[in-house]
Amino acid sequence: MSEQPIRFAPPGSAQDVEEGRQFTPRFDAGGLIVCVVSDARSGELLMVAYMNAEALARTLASGQAWYYSRSRQRLWRKGETSGHTQRLVELRTDCDQDTLWLKVEQAQAGACHTGRRSCFYRAVALDATPPAPLMLKFDDEAQVFDPAQVYRKHDDPKA
Amino acid sequence: MSEQPIRFAPPGSAQDVEEGRQFTPRFDAGGLIVCVVSDARSGELLMVAYMNAEALARTLASGQAWYYSRSRQRLWRKGETSGHTQRLVELRTDCDQDTLWLKVEQAQAGACHTGRRSCFYRAVALDATPPAPLMLKFDDEAQVFDPAQVYRKHDDPKA
Numbered sequence: 001m002s003e004q005p006i007r008f009a010p011p012g013s014a015q016d017v018e019e020g021r022q023f024t025p026r027f028d029a030g031g032l033i034v035c036v037v038s039d040a041r042s043g044e045l046l047m048v049a050y051m052n053a054e055a056l057a058r059t060l061a062s063g064q065a066w067y068y069s070r071s072r073q074r075l076w077r078k079g080e081t082s083g084h085t086q087r088l089v090e091l092r093t094d095c096d097q098d099t100l101w102l103k104v105e106q107a108q109a110g111a112c113h114t115g116r117r118s119c120f121y122r123a124v125a126l127d128a129t130p131p132a133p134l135m136l137k138f139d140d141e142a143q144v145f146d147p148a149q150v151y152r153k154h155d156d157p158k159a
Numbered sequence: 160m161s162e163q164p165i166r167f168a169p170p171g172s173a174q175d176v177e178e179g180r181q182f183t184p185r186f187d188a189g190g191l192i193v194c195v196v197s198d199a200r201s202g203e204l205l206m207v208a209y210m211n212a213e214a215l216a217r218t219l220a221s222g223q224a225w226y227y228s229r230s231r232q233r234l235w236r237k238g239e240t241s242g243h244t245q246r247l248v249e250l251r252t253d254c255d256q257d258t259l260w261l262k263v264e265q266a267q268a269g270a271c272h273t274g275r276r277s278c279f280y281r282a283v284a285l286d287a288t289p290p291a292p293l294m295l296k297f298d299d300e301a302q303v304f305d306p307a308q309v310y311r312k313h314d315d316p317k318a
Contacts, residue, residue, distance in 0.1 A: 023293035094278035119253035134182035
């Protein structure tokens with residue numbers, strides 16, 4: 001991999017950003033861009049993660065999804081520990097180019113480090129409003145793999 | 160609306176956050192949480208926006224989607240200018256409760272302020288890698304309303 005910082009073309013005018021044909025991803029003050037990740041075949045929302053410019057460049061170069069972990073402050077390739085890699089099928093951007101949408105082919109059973117196919121296995125019960133406690137309902141909660149088997153004790157528990 | 164700051168229950172242990180039944184949304188250092196918004200009926204990804212605690216509380220109380228604009232630094236109710244409101248059908252959260260997924264019933268034709276149904280009307284052409292310029296392909300680009308008609312000159316151009 002290059003040691004040079006990766007640079008994408010900087011955003012132009014609002015008109016250019018919204019109606020133009022140049023990809024000018026808008027990273028936030030911390031250098032990150034939010035990524036919505038869905039299953040290319042089923043359309044299911046799998047996870048949301050972040051990329052910095054290098055993660056995006058590696059993803060484009062390799063066709064495999066790379067992200068940047070805010071908590072661990074490092075690049076990670078999805079599946080580097082678990083084998084649950086993601087092959088990039090389509091990359092979309094939104095009107096102001098500050099969000100990416102990856103459609104991926106998810107290897108193995110699941111995208112979520114808890115063992116589920118998707119990270120979104122709980123819904124908020126909509127029959128209470130604050131300050132009443134808001135509760136979650138589990139659905140789509142079946143584990144498709146055992147995290148204790150996939151991630152060993154000293155492994156990075158999300159990669 | 161209450162003048163009191165809205166408080167949601169604070170996150171507990173990782174085990175509680177990931178496997179528990181209490182909704183403890185994790186707002187970032189700026190007090191925001193990212194929201195993926197899809198059409199409840201078609202499943203289509205419409206947009207990505209942010210909420211602060213008050214926007215989330217208002218959404219839960221009203222059943223209509225409220226967001227927080229980072230650029231304008233204010234709360235906004237989706238459709239307050241355009242009429243393109245969003246009725247909350249389902250609210251989901253991810254494993255570490257730092258992302259929300261709203262399934263909504265989108266009023267009128269489109270969610271995007273550019274006139275499209277979805278903000279994600281462009282895909283990145285995957286046949287180049289940096290430093291080669293990355294180009295966008297328009298698809299799903301048909302305007303379903305005319306922004307010049309919907310937003311008058313002094314309107315907030317995204318609400």
